Amino acid sequence: TQLLEQSPQFLSIQEGENLTVYCNSSSVFSSLQWYRQEPGEGPVLLVTVVTGGEVKKLKRLTFQFGDARKDSSLHITAAQPGDTGLYLCAGAKGNTPLVFGKGTRLSVIA
Amino acid sequence: GAGVSQSPSNKVTEKGKDVELRCDPISGHTALYWYRQSLGQGLEFLIYFQGNSAPDKSGLPSDRFSAERTGGSVSTLTIQRTQQEDSAVYLCASSFDGTNSYEQYFGPGTRLTVT
Numbered sequence: 080t081q082l083l084e085q086s087p088q089f090l091s092i093q094e095g096e097n098l099t100v101y102c103n104s105s106s107v108f109s110s111l112q113w114y115r116q117e118p119g120e121g122p123v124l125l126v127t128v129v130t131g132g133e134v135k136k137l138k139r140l141t142f143q144f145g146d147a148r149k150d151s152s153l154h155i156t157a158a159q160p161g162d163t164g165l166y167l168c169a170g171a172k173g174n175t176p177l178v179f180g181k182g183t184r185l186s187v188i189a
Numbered sequence: 190g191a192g193v194s195q196s197p198s199n200k201v202t203e204k205g206k207d208v209e210l211r212c213d214p215i216s217g218h219t220a221l222y223w224y225r226q227s228l229g230q231g232l233e234f235l236i237y238f239q240g241n242s243a244p245d246k247s248g249l250p251s252d253r254f255s256a257e258r259t260g261g262s263v264s265t266l267t268i269q270r271t272q273q274e275d276s277a278v279y280l281c282a283s284s285f286d287g288t289n290s291y292e293q294y295f296g297p298g299t300r301l302t303v304t
Contacts, residue, residue, distance in 0.1 A: 083231075085231075119297060119298075120295075120297050120298075121193070121280050121282070121295025121296050121297055121298055122232070122280075122295050123295070124292045124293070127292075167231060167232065169232075174288055176222065176234045176237050176245065176247075176248070177234070177293070178234075179224075179231040179232040179233075179234075180231050181229070181230055181231040182231055
């Protein structure tokens, strides 16, 4: 059973376009993390959201945690080729190991 | 300071052989995690060490997989009698402690290919 569903699985867009990727679950999480992974490297944490309804911004990236703490979204404004990578969400329940989604593979074409 | 390092970066082995993968966590981090990432899949949790506590082995897929952490630092993941389905990238991560409040820092992974 995949606790965290990410969509879309693949996304290819032109530089300058906006995009949103989603991370959905039927489970409630105490917090949710977003990571970006580039080829040949491990994932790097982008943000942690903790409070239902919370919105965090990181330059052109906007992260939102759902009110019920079951889902999250990542919106990128004016995508750049440097945004290319695999975006993973991971949910935390107490101190049990993080549960990762399968990721959204983003390709931004110049 | 130095990040999480893993060795080897790539390993090709024949089916049935044993392999050992090594992880050097960030100094001072008490929590250490092993994950497996197969093509097109997310990260699959394997095992978690926290300080001197008994490890959480709930993610190990079979008894061919084992891991140890010596002296609360370096960890080795051992896969015995490797199978082709073991082919994947094995990622190690460490964090300041085992609570999910702290960021996990990942190594670059070991790409294992079983032929």
